[in-house]
Amino acid sequence: MQLANSMHPRNFHGEEWFEDCKAIIARYQEETVKQESEEWQKIREKYLKELECEMKDLKQKDEEHSKPRSDEFLKYVYKTFPPVNPEHKLEGVPEDGKKPPTDLKKILQRAVVHYHPDRVDVEKYGMKRKVLSEEITKYLTLRYEFFKV
Known part of the structure; x- marks a missing residue:
């Protein structure tokens, strides 16, 4: 495959051997992703x-x-499970609770970034915190999806 790709701009699409190679590589990548996903689920x-x-x-x-x-x-999540970075605060939500925030979509977007599991240092905060952040992110993302339409 690398040799074929190095011959750019020549194109091997449609060649039987090239299509077989692509299929084998795709199958290998899918199996690898599936295996890694199963390990992470365990x-x-x-x-x-x-x-x-x-x-x-x-x-x-x-x-x-x-x-x-x-x-x-959002208030519950930030109060009960504060983000790992102390600089990440819930901003834009009125404290009195009488009026809804003006742009909840942006607030949710920032919250997803604050709680994203990739931002959790496993060595510092542990795997438990990473999994918790992953679950919180799922809830926040579902709420954000409502506004995407």
Whole structure:
């Protein structure tokens, strides 16, 4: 494949051997992704059992504040599970709770970045925090998806 690609601009698409190579590489990549995903799920399961109480609370609060335009869930998440970076604060949400935030979409977008599991240093905060951040990010992303339409 590398040799064929190095002969650019010549194109081997449609050649049987080239198409076979592409199929083999694609199959290998899919198997690798599937294997890595299964390994990660096994690791996650252990930590999800430890976080069972927190997950129940998150789910309950999500259902209580199920209106996508509600900022109460965000307040709960930031108060109960503060982001690992102390500089990340919930901004743009009125403290009094009387009026909805003006741009909840942007606030949710920032929150997803604050809680994204890739931002959690596993050596410093542990795998448990990474899994928790992953779950929080799922809830926040679902709320954000409402505004994408």
